[in-house]
Amino acid sequence: MNDLSQIEKELRKLRPARPSPILFERIEEAMIDCRAVASPAIKPERLRYNRLSLGFGLAAAAVLVLFAAVKMERQESGKEIAQTSREPEAAPLLNRAQKSTSTDKFVPAGATRLVYNTRDEGLQFASRSGQPLRRMRYQTHETWQWRNPTTGASLRVSYPSEEVVLIPVSGQ
Amino acid sequence: MQNLVSHEDWKSCFSEVAPGLLLFARQWVQSAADAEDVVQEAFVKFWRRNHKIENRALLYAAVRSIALDFIRRDSRRARREATAVRDTDEFSEPQFEFEDDTQRALAEAIDFLPCEQREVLVMKIWNELTFAEIAGALGISQNTAASRYRYALAALRNTLQPQ
Numbered sequence: 001m002n003d004l005s006q007i008e009k010e011l012r013k014l015r016p017a018r019p020s021p022i023l024f025e026r027i028e029e030a031m032i033d034c035r036a037v038a039s040p041a042i043k044p045e046r047l048r049y050n051r052l053s054l055g056f057g058l059a060a061a062a063v064l065v066l067f068a069a070v071k072m073e074r075q076e077s078g079k080e081i082a083q084t085s086r087e088p089e090a091a092p093l094l095n096r097a098q099k100s101t102s103t104d105k106f107v108p109a110g111a112t113r114l115v116y117n118t119r120d121e122g123l124q125f126a127s128r129s130g131q132p133l134r135r136m137r138y139q140t141h142e143t144w145q146w147r148n149p150t151t152g153a154s155l156r157v158s159y160p161s162e163e164v165v166l167i168p169v170s171g172q
Numbered sequence: 173m174q175n176l177v178s179h180e181d182w183k184s185c186f187s188e189v190a191p192g193l194l195l196f197a198r199q200w201v202q203s204a205a206d207a208e209d210v211v212q213e214a215f216v217k218f219w220r221r222n223h224k225i226e227n228r229a230l231l232y233a234a235v236r237s238i239a240l241d242f243i244r245r246d247s248r249r250a251r252r253e254a255t256a257v258r259d260t261d262e263f264s265e266p267q268f269e270f271e272d273d274t275q276r277a278l279a280e281a282i283d284f285l286p287c288e289q290r291e292v293l294v295m296k297i298w299n300e301l302t303f304a305e306i307a308g309a310l311g312i313s314q315n316t317a318a319s320r321y322r323y324a325l326a327a328l329r330n331t332l333q334p335q
Contacts, residue, residue, distance in 0.1 A: 004326065015269045016269075016298055017204070017266055031216065
């Protein structure tokens with residue numbers, strides 16, 4: 001074995017140890033698992049889409065709850081029922097309640113906004129912006145409550161509501 | 173060019189490359205079982221990504237990468253095992269099938285090669301990769317791959333035939 005080609009020849013005679021038969025079985029199982037995951041090609045996309053919708057839905061619901069909370073806080077600070085003028089349906093009812101019970105003012109006592117349906121209406125492009133927007137439609141049920149601290153009388157208004165939110169979509 | 177994904181009999185492909193891949197993986201992991209884990213992960217990953225079976229350099233790069241990850245992940249256990257093997261001088265699973273004492277001595281000498289020489293040697297001798305492929309798999313130049321190979325051969329020659 002004086003020269004390098006001789007040692008090379010000797011090395012080539014040396015056979016590496018064979019893999020265990022179990023390895024073949026393990027790889028076969030892994031291949032089957034891969035195929036099972038890979039074969040329904042649309043499924044992962046759909047899954048991702050659903051997750052995305054769910055994510056948007058939850059985020060939007062959180063924003064709505066936050067919005068309701070902030071609005072409630074504003075109403076409390078004003079202590080004037082007239083400040084809830086955003087909901088025109090509530091005003092006549094309130095006035096009636098005020099007249100019928102007491103001259104004291106009603107104060108806001110609570111507000112809930114239940115999102116019972118979220119629908120993803122797809123992407124759209126705003127007229128001036130090139131950025132796509134996802135159009136989400138939320139169907140909610142809102143309940144507002146007022147209470148007269150003097151008489152203990154309360155007033156509750158519930159109504160269905162629908163809101164469309166455009167959420168900017170950032171590309172990846 | 174044969175695509176591994178469309179190849180129904182992946183077993184025949186794997187039978188060809190497996191011994192060399194295992195030998196390559198054994199460079200970083202202590203036991204044959206760990207080497208098989210590494211090779212399995214690399215081969216399945218390679219298959220899933222639709223790579224061509226001829227692209228062995230990529231397969232080797234995958235084995236190397238996964239083996240290095242394995243070491244990082246399991247370094248504590250690897251150290252403990254290495255210490256145990258050193259302390260007890262236990263029988264370690266052979267990496268080659270010996271026919272005589274010369275071959276046994278040669279196999280032992282391979283274990284003493286520096287890591288960077290051994291990996292080139294394994295890819296060149298037992299998988300017949302070109303220096304260009306080896307260079308691609310290891311991220312080195314062809315000249316470096318060739319010189320590491322020559323150094324490995326020279327080191328083995330010197331070990332087996334001391335001056």
